[in-house]
Amino acid sequence: MSDYQFFAQVNKAFDKAAQHSRFDKGLLHQIKICNTVYHVTFPLRRDDGSIEVIQGWRVEHSHHKLPTKGGIRFSTTVNEDETMALAALMTYKCAVVDVPFGGAKGGIKIDKNNFSDAEIERITRRYTFELIKKDFIGPGSDVPAPDYGTGAREMGWILDTYRQLSNDINSEGCVTGKPIPQGGIRGRTEATGRGVFFGVREACKNKDDMKELGLEPSIEGKTFVVQGLGNVGYHSAKYMSEAGAKLVGVAEIEGSIYDPNGIDLEKLVEYRKETGSIIGFESTKELENNKAVMEAECDILIPAALENQINADNASNVKAKIIAEAANGPTTSEAHEIMKSRGALIIPDNYLNAGGVTVSYFEWLKNLSHVRFGRLEKRAEETSYRKILSVVENISDRTFTEEEMQSLAHGAGEYELVDSGLEETMVNAYNEINELRKKHNIDLRTAAFLNAIEKVGIMYEQMGIFP
Numbered sequence: 337m338s339d340y341q342f343f344a345q346v347n348k349a350f351d352k353a354a355q356h357s358r359f360d361k362g363l364l365h366q367i368k369i370c371n372t373v374y375h376v377t378f379p380l381r382r383d384d385g386s387i388e389v390i391q392g393w394r395v396e397h398s399h400h401k402l403p404t405k406g407g408i409r410f411s412t413t414v415n416e417d418e419t420m421a422l423a424a425l426m427t428y429k430c431a432v433v434d435v436p437f438g439g440a441k442g443g444i445k446i447d448k449n450n451f452s453d454a455e456i457e458r459i460t461r462r463y464t465f466e467l468i469k470k471d472f473i474g475p476g477s478d479v480p481a482p483d484y485g486t487g488a489r490e491m492g493w494i495l496d497t498y499r500q501l502s503n504d505i506n507s508e509g510c511v512t513g514k515p516i517p518q519g520g521i522r523g524r525t526e527a528t529g530r531g532v533f534f535g536v537r538e539a540c541k542n543k544d545d546m547k548e549l550g551l552e553p554s555i556e557g558k559t560f561v562v563q564g565l566g567n568v569g570y571h572s573a574k575y576m577s578e579a580g581a582k583l584v585g586v587a588e589i590e591g592s593i594y595d596p597n598g599i600d601l602e603k604l605v606e607y608r609k610e611t612g613s614i615i616g617f618e619s620t621k622e623l624e625n626n627k628a629v630m631e632a633e634c635d636i637l638i639p640a641a642l643e644n645q646i647n648a649d650n651a652s653n654v655k656a657k658i659i660a661e662a663a664n665g666p667t668t669s670e671a672h673e674i675m676k677s678r679g680a681l682i683i684p685d686n687y688l689n690a691g692g693v694t695v696s697y698f699e700w701l702k703n704l705s706h707v708r709f710g711r712l713e714k715r716a717e718e719t720s721y722r723k724i725l726s727v728v729e730n731i732s733d734r735t736f737t738e739e740e741m742q743s744l745a746h747g748a749g750e751y752e753l754v755d756s757g758l759e760e761t762m763v764n765a766y767n768e769i770n771e772l773r774k775k776h777n778i779d780l781r782t783a784a785f786l787n788a789i790e791k792v793g794i795m796y797e798q799m800g801i802f803p
């Protein structure tokens with residue numbers, strides 16, 4: 337599929353939704369295009385002394401709100417088109433969940449496995465330096481985060497590099513997804529997967545939709561397959577399993593496995609750590625190749641890897657009734673139509689994986705306020721709950737044990753506040769796009785795009801055009 341163009345795919349979905357919007361062509365064009373595209377090349381001195389040229393990008397898709405926001409990807413798939421598409425998706429995703437950022441994305445075209453940790457650190461720091469030079473990073477301008485192939489470690493290096501070169505009091509807010517001691521927030525690592533779970537749970541609560549799919553209106557008992565056991569795939573599968581859904585298939589780079597009786601996620605992760613592969617795990621069956629399990633019998637398919645995984649080649653073989661897009665752009669527009677025409681419910685990426693950026697927003701707020709969420713009120717809440725409980729004790733003949741007291745008189749700490757903010761966000765956004773879906777008789781993806789177009793469009797409508 338060498339002719340695959342990711343940005344054009346995103347724009348196709350945008351155009352479909354735009355037909356239902358009130359904005360004129362010029363304004364829609366302004367929403368769609370990428371405002372700034374930065375392509376950088378720099379030399380890396382390898383551990384063996386040789387020099388290798390590294391290519392990177394940072395795209396700021398929309399400045400209708402600042403800062404712009406989006407992850408940095410380390411992958412061989414990275415190119416300008418991919419980075420533009422992902423930046424655009426960030427704009428729409430932030431709008432759908434009411435996170436007040438424009439969209440951006442960055443990427444470095446490398447295979448991480450071919451570089452030592454020290455080399456990855458040099459690449460990350462040099463890339464950050466290049467971003468600083470051109471004003472493509474800063475707490476008020478553009479704030480990166482983890483994405484495919486990066487995590488808290490890389491974000492820590494980005495912050496450290498930025499801080500060496502800036503004495504901004506808010507410099508901690510220049511990047512999110514950081515390690516906690518460096519200004520990270522509890523709950524960020526699992527946030528995208530946790531958000532995927534909240535979104536799928538919300539979709540599964542809808543009695544009419546479930547009836548149409550021939551499914552029960554709950555997550556419990558549903559079978560699911562996950563593609564990718566990275567941060568997003570693992571956490572999505574974890575929360576789905578904890579809620580009573582049954583993991584029956586997993587796809588990873590080395591191959592795919594299936595077991596209709598259920599797969600123990602934690603044991604599988606342990607097994608992969610030991611053997612370097614998911615193949616041969618317990619009683620699972622190895623399928624022909626690393627995508628085959630996506631066509632296996634299941635209720636929910638969760639693609640949690642890269643774009644273009646469900647396309648014209650395999651869409652008609654996908655049997656899942658619900659496609660939960662944890663990855664960005666996993667379904668091509670052709671595949672979307674094929675699966676939709678057989679009645680599948682597609683929960684779109686630009687809503688479903690927004691949990692990551694939502695908690696990034698909370699992290700950024702924490703960094704700007706320089707105080708941990710819950711620090712001021714946690715103990716005051718506990719004290720006042722204890723007072724209420726002792727009144728309850730006095731007017732009843734009940735005496736609470738200290739254990740009961742502790743669980744009832746519990747003030748919310750950072751993790752609980754983050755989790756409740758995330759749940760609130762995902763539930764509200766689902767209902768918002770579901771209303772639009774009903775109102776215009778469109779699918780959820782089109783509804784999410786339409787919702788984003790309305791919110792971004794209003795900003796552009798009111799923006800001054802400077803001479």
Ligand code: GLU
Pocket residue numbers: 405406407408479480481482483484512664689690692693694696
């Ligand atoms: N990389 C994640 C995404 O695609 C998170 C971005 C962020 O937190 O800024 O949504």
